[in-house]
Amino acid sequence: MEPFTYRRASSTEDALATHGSATRGAKFLGGGTNLVDLMRLGVETPSELVDVSRLECSIDAGEDGGLRIGAGVRNSELAADRRVRSRYPALAQALLAGASGQLRNLATTGGNLLQRTRCPYFQDVTKPCNKREPGSGCPAREGEHRNLAIVGHSEHCVATHPSDMAVALAAFDAVVHTSRRAIPLVDFHRLPEDEPWRDTVLEPDELIVAVEVPPLAVAARSTYRKVRERASFAFALVSVAAAYDGNDIRIAFGGLAHKPWRAFAAEEAIRSGASFRDAAEAELEQAKPLRDNAYKVELAARTLVRALEELS
Amino acid sequence: MAELQPIALTVNGEHHSLVVDTRTSLLDLLREHLGLTGSKKGCDHGQCGACTVLLDGRRANACLALAVAHDGADVVTVEGLDHPLQDAFVERDAFQCGYCTPGQLCSAVGMLDEAERWDERLDADYVRDRMSGNICRCGAYPNIVAAIEDVA
Amino acid sequence: MSVAPTRVVGTPADRLEGRDKVQGEATYAYEYEVEHVAYATPVVSTIAKGRIRSIDSSAALAADGVIAVLTWENAPKLPKAEGELAILQSPQVSYRGQIVGAVVAESYEAARHAELLVRFEYDVEEHDVELRADHPTLYKPGKVNPEFPTDTEEGDVERALEEAAHAIDETYTTPTEHNNAMEPHATIAIWDGPSLTLYDSNQGAHAHRETFAKTFDMPPEQVRVIARHVGGGFGSKGTPRPHAVLAALAARHVERPVKLAVTRQQMFTLTGYRTPTIQRLRLGCDERGMLTAIAHDVVEQTSTVDEFAEQTAVVTRMLYASPNRRTTHRLARLDVPTPSWMRAPGECPGMYALESAMDELAIAAGIDPIELRIRNDPEIDPESGNRFSTRNLVACLREGADRFGWKPGSRRNGRTLAGLGVAASTYPARRRPSQAHARRNGDGTFTMRVGAVDIGTGARTVLAQIAADELAVELDRIHIEIGDSAFGSAPVAGGSAGASSWGTAVVRACRLLRAGDEDEVHVDTSDSADAEEPLAKHGFGAIFVEAHVDVDTAEVRVARALGVFGVGRILNPKTARSQLIGGMTMGIGMALMEETRVDGRLGAFVDQDLAMYHVPVNADVLDVDATWIDEDDPHINPMGAKGIGEIGIVGTAAAVANAVHDATGVRVRDLPITPDKLVGRI
The missing domain is CATH 3.30.365.10 (Aldehyde oxidase/xanthine dehydrogenase, molybdopterin binding domain)
Structure with a gap:
């Protein structure tokens, strides 16, 4: 780990000012569960850490009936919130399906959104990776990609976004509030295209302050289903956040793409009266699986059908 | 040059003021600077749970917590635990090599508190899931669950 | 010859270092x-x-x-x-x-x-780091670990297979696996x-x-x-x-x-790893299910630095009899770290293949897989022709079938398919030379010094139990010191031979101390050559598994696993059970999740941490239990015990794979059985 200075920000303004005055490579620090991890691997090398984990730590009721979740709210506290459990159960389930109890106590809402891919090539500085070292190549395309993207990938990057929480938020039309603007969650994360090093649309000196979940009646009938290689404490092969009350519908996939994958086509198909299976296929038509991950197409379809059947 | 910063924290009820390298994790602070080697380093990346301590009352991975980021914190490690779970672990043979044990114990104490605070039903499936952040390669899981159920 | 009655041995004593471990006071190397x-x-x-x-x-x-x-x-x-x-x-x-x-x-x-x-x-x-069955560098090593012949051949396997009433010919693969203590x-x-x-x-x-x-x-x-x-350690x-x-x-x-x-x-x-293996198994039997041909051909890897020849097919030489038998081992010399020991090297991957093949043969022959194994249980060791010191595989199979409720056949419950699987397990029962030192202290206590190492087995505890019996005192009168080369020479904690070897020296030291006037004695068992008739010495067991497979997501969970073992006298039922279920848990990991993937282009392991290399977590282990049958084997050591560190893992992966097949009708022959290999096939 390279030496760095550490400052604890007293407010969002202070955080931005401190960040702005750093000579190079300042990073905002939340719970540290991914950033410290990546610093120790040499993947991230900030010269300054601006600790924002103690700012914006409350979950407030919005005037319209939604929730405003401070960026510093810990994953475990968010999962335990009674309003989240009752009104957005898939969000609570997604949070609890992620990481471990002790990691959830450290990890923040803002940090969770900014998690970087767990693609093994990205995490090893001795191997090529366009996301980590632009232009060095993507060995995953021809190498090990069993658990990587099947939709929205590019020749430069086939990584997936690892967050569970973000999948539920994508389904629920959440909005990310930053120090500058409001960004719909579905537009917050990017596809890799020819700039795979950019995970999100966030500017380097832009800070997430809160995530707003709007009132959404159907969210009360929602579920999160995560398929993984062991029963707990593993990243998703495929996951589905679905809300369905026989009328309104929201669907997002995890584990399929560089971003949480809101399944607009599947939602539209169901609204038009298609069967669950046909709706899943309508969404997954655009899948371009790699040599070893075609199984994800079938797995995603079946997982979605299963989730919707359980909600019906 | 290493960046040094002063911090103060309470560990197992004892107050410590010291100057640390900003890169020093809470785990290395405990093990290398305070001589508290009960908390273990199994992976240094939050993937095994052997380093779990109670940080301001909540279970947390000390390996991913930078010491400087926890200036003012109250830390309890296995050396500071005095909990019937420790006897239950011995009685139930809830470990073999013992390397994951301090983390299992701190994690379980934290989990018991979470279940109460969040009003959650503490059955075996709950314990298994919520204790899955603590890997035991010796495979003592059934005994760990039994020990926790003994004191729950 | 029989084994002496005991008082402290056989009781479920708590680990002597247990308090230290739960208080964070046990000091490990770095500390x-x-x-x-x-x-x-x-x-x-x-x-x-x-x-x-x-x-x-x-x-x-x-x-x-x-x-x-x-x-x-x-x-x-x-x-x-x-x-x-x-x-x-x-x-x-x-x-x-x-x-x-x-x-x-x-x-x-x-x-x-x-x-x-x-x-x-x-x-x-x-570079070349990828093992292939037709790898151009394949060669026949001079021996396989530690000193076994590389190949064996008896009778005419090819002909026997042609003439067999039922035969199978399948290839099973196991990936690179890491010990990950x-x-x-x-x-x-x-x-x-x-x-x-x-x-x-x-x-x-x-x-x-x-x-x-x-x-x-x-x-x-x-x-x-x-x-x-x-x-x-698990070998690493x-x-x-x-x-x-x-x-x-x-x-x-x-x-x-x-x-x-x-x-x-x-x-x-x-720190070493288990070699990947490619194993071709051919089995043939007659109408009654009696094996007429067994062929086990193994391809595995070593490095350019050293030769490590895992004895993968050696277990096949002794488990079942057949007039026509063949085993071979071939190595590819790759640009990789040298493979090394991982819990039950040889037996573990070999038995996965052999016991999967036996399951396939049972199905082909229409015979219950337990019955097939019972019919083929040999009277004498097919390899050496020697008698077994004790061999209770059949008793373990029967006891386990009874306790587990053996009734295979897929059952559906909602979106879950359930099935049962069984596999035999076995591991050699060894004893190696060891020294021990015993001292009578002035206060009625005794100090034992043994160069043993306790890697989590409970060695300290069982050695103290053995000493307490031999010295006819309570367990708390025994001070035991281990883990130091300054003490008399002692063998490694490995090969399931630790307690057997060290315990024999402890028995000898205690008896010498009691017999004489000296307050301090030192013994060395390397002079006690085995003068008895040659015997085949092995532990045996049967592993039963109930697997649940989600028909949509293809996730496999082991709902129940039971191991029944015939492993001599159990020195401490508490620590023994822990070790056996621990081995079985690692076997569940092997079956369902453990794999270190290799990138051929980069010449590298892709998985290199505990987020990518999955080992079982608490939620993966539901109802896993181990028990044992009464067995007293006086031929290995004076305690009547056989080693238990490895036998738990040996048959488990095959039992899981067999249960998955029973539940789904899908046979996965390349471990681990992850959802990608099953989804859409159920």
Whole structure:
């Protein structure tokens, strides 16, 4: 780990000012569960850490009936919130399906959104990776990609976004509030295209302050289903956040793409009266699986059908 | 040059003021600077749970917590635990090599508190899931669950 | 001959070091307080094959807190070092992740930082790291571990297969697997003049002392290895690893004590692993299910640094009889780290294939898989022709079938398919020479000193129990000291032979102490040659598994697993059960999730941490239990015990795979059974 200075920000303004005055490579620090991890691997090398984990730590009721979740709210506290459990159960389930109890106590809402891919090539500085070292190549395309993207990938990057929480938020039309603007969650994360090093649309000196979940009646009938290689404490092969009350519908996939994958086509198909299976296929038509991950197409379809059947 | 910063924290009820390298994790602070080697380093990346301590009352991975980021914190490690779970672990043979044990114990104490605070039903499936952040390669899981159920 | 009655042995005594472990007071290798200690960290190669052309250490040396950078250019020479331990002796790179340097610094943080600053230029050569059944470099090793013939052949297998009423011919593969003990390998090296003291995380203080003495070309008496508490090994700490040599080299170079722990990532290349295997199994039987042909042909890998020939098909030579039998082992020499021991090397992957094939044959022949095994249970060891000291596989199968409720056949419950699977398990019962020291203290207590290591087996506890019985005192009268090469020589905690070997020495020492007037005695069992008739000595067991498979997501969960074992007398039922279910748990991991993937182009392991290399977590282990049948085997050691460290894992993967097949009708022959291999096929 390279030496760095550490400052604890007293407010969002202070955080931005401190960040702005750093000579190079300042990073905002939340719970540290991914950033410290990546610093120790040499993947991230900030010269300054601006600790924002103690700012914006409350979950407030919005005037319209939604929730405003401070960026510093810990994953475990968010999962335990009674309003989240009752009104957005898939969000609570997604949070609890992620990481471990002790990691959830450290990890923040803002940090969770900014998690970087767990693609093994990205995490090893001795191997090529366009996301980590632009232009060095993507060995995953021809190498090990069993658990990587099947939709929205590019020749430069086939990584997936690892967050569970973000999948539920994508389904629920959440909005990310930053120090500058409001960004719909579905537009917050990017596809890799020819700039795979950019995970999100966030500017380097832009800070997430809160995530707003709007009132959404159907969210009360929602579920999160995560398929993984062991029963707990593993990243998703495929996951589905679905809300369905026989009328309104929201669907997002995890584990399929560089971003949480809101399944607009599947939602539209169901609204038009298609069967669950046909709706899943309508969404997954655009899948371009790699040599070893075609199984994800079938797995995603079946997982979605299963989730919707359980909600019906 | 290493960046040094002063911090103060309470560990197992004892107050410590010291100057640390900003890169020093809470785990290395405990093990290398305070001589508290009960908390273990199994992976240094939050993937095994052997380093779990109670940080301001909540279970947390000390390996991913930078010491400087926890200036003012109250830390309890296995050396500071005095909990019937420790006897239950011995009685139930809830470990073999013992390397994951301090983390299992701190994690379980934290989990018991979470279940109460969040009003959650503490059955075996709950314990298994919520204790899955603590890997035991010796495979003592059934005994760990039994020990926790003994004191729950 | 029978085994003496016991009083303390056989009781479920708590682990003697249990309190220390739950209070954080058990000290592991890295945790000893040593004055003026420096921190070392390995620097490892980033290519799989080639030569170091140049090294630039200047940036690392200029970094804050750095004391020294060691490379092959400046490291002390070790002319006697061999294989993986000959580190920093030449510019040759033989695999990716090999030690090519070390940084020594005043702090851990400084060392880890500078590790990334040492620059190497390489002349890169083409590498090959991928095992294939038709690999052009396949060769027949001179023997397989430790001293078994590479191939065996009896009768005419080909003809027998042609004439068989039922036959199967299938290929099973197992991937690279990593031991992943919870405690990363660690060493503190302290030179005092010509003497070297090592606090080291290992499975055998004396074996390590011998190898260190040889590597550093010094008398063994000048090396002391201390391993009082060890955080698991599973074979990976059975042989000295290169990082420990690096710690000693670094300490000599900087003339200070040095501590070094490998990172979890480095464990994947520096601390051994289980070779991947490609195993072709051919079985034939007659109408009644009697085996007429058994052929087991194994392809596996070794490195260019050393030869490691895993004895994968050796178990097939003794488990079932047949007039026509053949086993072979072929190795590919690849640009990889040398494979090493991982829990039940040989038996574990071999039995996965053999016991899967037996299940397939049972189905082909329309015979219950338990019945097929019972019909083929041999009277004598088919390999040697010797009698078995005890062989209770049939009893274990019957007892297990009864307890488990053996009733195979897929059952559906909602979106879950359930099925049952069974497999036999076996492991050799060994005893090795050991010394022990016993002292009568003035206060009615006794002190036993044995060079044993407790890697989590409960060795301390059972050895004290054995001593308490022999000395006819309560357990709390026994002080036991282990884990130090300063004590009399003792074998490694490995091969399921620890308690058998050390315990025999403890028995002898205690009897000598009681028989004479001396207050202190020392014994050595290496003089007690086995004068009895030659016997085949093995433990046996049967593993039963109920697998649940989600019909949509293809996730497999082991809902129930039961192991029934015939492993001689159980010295401590509490710690024995723990060890057996621990082995079974690792077998569940092997069956369902454990795999280190390889990138052929980069010549690298892709998975190198505990997020990518999945081992079972608490939620994966539902109802796993172990029990045993009464068995008394006086032919191995005076306690009547057989080893139990490995037999739990041996049959488990096959039992899981067989249960998955029973539930789904899908036979996965390449481990692990992950959802990608099942989805859409159920």
